[in-house]
Amino acid sequence: MSGRRFLGLAILLLVLLPFVPLLLWSVSEQWFYPGLLPQKFGLRSWSYIFSTASSQIAGGLVQSIGLSGVTTCLSLLIGIPAGRALGLYSFAGKRLIALLLLLPVIVPPLCVSMGLHLWFIRLGLAETFFGVVLVHLSFCLPYTIFVLWGVFADYNPEFEEQARCLGAGRLQTLVRVTLPFIFPGLCLAALFSFLLSWSQYLSTLIIGGGKLLTLPILLFSLMDSGDRPVAAAVSLLFVLPALLVLLANGRLLGRQGLSGVR
């Protein structure tokens, strides 16, 4: 076996191994120790998700997608100009500004959420969708800026000047020149932001106050209830969108891929 194939198989095995019990539990109806496989296979957990508790699970899915989607859009909208300023220009105080903008990458969201909570209650932002978006934005935006800084450091703004000379207005230049150039980096930044917001538990719980039932919050309560097959099925549902995006974007993102996503 070639070294490359061996390496590939080893990686494949180690990456996929943890999912084996998840898959098995999600299709089991009876699985007593020490059975290596479930004594009884069945789709009870899936039918529970898609019929009995479908409104709750679907609600969580919608809530999660909406939250991560809005957070991602906002962080791109705000992050693109900031990334451009950091990537293209040198100016006084740049190091300080960069430090400030990227500090939330290392400070855990836990502290920020706890600090903001009382203030958000008084502003009426606690337990609202928008309030949670704002908290998520405080740590998704820095990652977006970090990626786009790198994107714009490799970007040649002379292309925009060339387009202007060829008769393109500001909007046309943005749509026809700038966006196509930064598109792969933009996708990567969007993915960063989406995944970060998607897997967020504690900050959603604190600011959302249990009113905003995203998938991770539902999953935690399912784990507490001890229904393993259903928890396993919801876990799979929780991983699926990100996994699909990864596979779909494999070509879009090129070799850079997701490197750097946490």
Next chain:
Amino acid sequence: MFQPLPESPAQAGTAPGRLRLLMLLGPALAIILLFFGGGIFLGILQALGYRPGAGGGSLSLSHFAAVFTDPDFSTSLLMTLYIATVSTLAAALCSLPLALLLTRLAATSSWINVILQIPLTVPHLVIGICISLLLSPAGLVSRLLSWSGLIAGPAAFPLLVNDTWSVGILLSYIWKEIPFITFMLVAILKNSGQELEEAAQTLGASPWQRFRHVTLPLLAPNLRGACLIVFAFSFGAFELPFLLGKTFPMVLPVWAYRNYSDVDLMARPEGIAIGLIIAAVVICAILLSQGLTRMTSRQGTAR
């Protein structure tokens, strides 16, 4: 750690007007200052005893003092440090050879890269559930051993989840962080690793010397940056220890949230104080690492 890329040569040195800079950076700065800076600032105020709803109150360090004098604080801190440090070091030690192997064998293989990216997309919560289904006393591994006759039953299986040494937590973090660190290293190796090694080889460097004096220094900044991010994350993360950890000693983030969500509202400032201590430790770790780097690099130039 925040400047991985050089400025584009075409533009380095050009300075746009202040107004334009403000337009570009203003919204981002506003969001970060308001919601991140504001969160930290209000957190500090509340941890110092300020109560917005209850007529203010005087500021004091009593909540911090209460945390520091708590007999469980030091065990908790050590536990958190242990988990963050060991998982970071182990992930880095696995990532280094993996990155070297990947660039040498499979830099162009897209399927291996896609597989390795899967852990990046998996939320910590889910890998926690996976590890628990895999390694708990009644988990799949235990079943395998029992089925093959190596152990008698769940009781004979070593405790790997909710255990003293936090094996389950460590394994989850390592599984999740190896790809992150590896890709940070591969990014560097793909650009210049091969050529520089070849140059060193023609200058008579042995394989070990090439690794020690060429590859490792080349990777050092990214390795350090990636490790710091991983350390900071695992030091302040809640999900995995909550799911897979022992009830005592609690790691700091779990302790902070327990206090914060306590029915007794008086425990809340203490929870926030613990949160701030977590942030302080993380920032200290980064300053320390930067200080050490500066010292070693100064020594290097002096020599």
Next chain:
Amino acid sequence: MGILELEALNVGYGSRAIVRELHLEVAQGEMVALLGPSGGGKTSILKTIAGLLPPLSGTIRINGQMVNQVAAEKREVVLIFQKPLLFPFLDVGENIGFGLRMQGIHGARAAREIAEMAELTGLGGLERRKIQQLSGGQQQRVALARGLVLRPSLLLLDEPLSNLDPDLRQQMRELIQAVCRQTRTTTLFVSHDQSEALMLSDRVALLLGGSIRQLGTPRELFYRPADREVAAFFGCSNLLEGVIMDRHFSCAGLPLALPLPSTQPSAQVEGKRCIVAIRPEQIELAGGGADTLTARVESLSFEGALTRLEVRLGSCRLTVLSPHPGPSPGSDVQLAIPASAIHVLPCP
């Protein structure tokens, strides 16, 4: 009235002027070169004319209209950068048609104009190619076609040949000349390479130290430099200081007075201290005779078609470029300096 008129134009960034008090007029169909050493602000002049950089002061007129306040995309000016800057996500045809598309020109009309311009620039049949599949010369031609297809009033070229290999430069030069002539496009280009400027342009403006030092035909600048810096820029290193008496130039180091060319009006220079410039390739190595000067060869270097000799003549040192492979260092040679080789620099 010219296509382009620059009046007292100051060009620079922020408050710092790189080029001061620029006056220039370019006529319809003319090809003018802005020649000067690298880093002299030539590209900034083009960007200012194109509208990408606001002028610090002065006026820019295009077709008689003051355009200082007109946005880059609304000026009928196309700037072609030094690098081809082709959009990698568009193919050759789409790149050429980019400007048409911006004007809302689609379909058959756009396709016809793109095909026409591709044909003209030697890119016929390559319209569906990807940019990455083109050679450097082809990319440069796409950039040219992309600009010309818009039929701009004024075409600005930034160092059009400098990115090309020597054999491609010749091809590209001929192409630019032919295409611009055929489309009657008025062109202003900048270059740091004197041969590029002399070959391509109808007139040359030499930019030294942030201002135009001399403006004229290539021959004027080459053979009749306005001052010693212009002379030196074009490689005329033989600058002798002396007195003009009786239509002859004499200088302390020279054993013989040199007759002035008949074209030199004598009234302004007679009896004055002057500097004369003698182009090194116009000094001839002669067999001997009455009007020749004996000089000692100090060093020589073979440069291919010509051989460069450094000779000492009395107390003067001269550079001679001769087609003869030449004598050896240390030997004596006879020099003949024809009257036509002598150019008296305007007296200060």
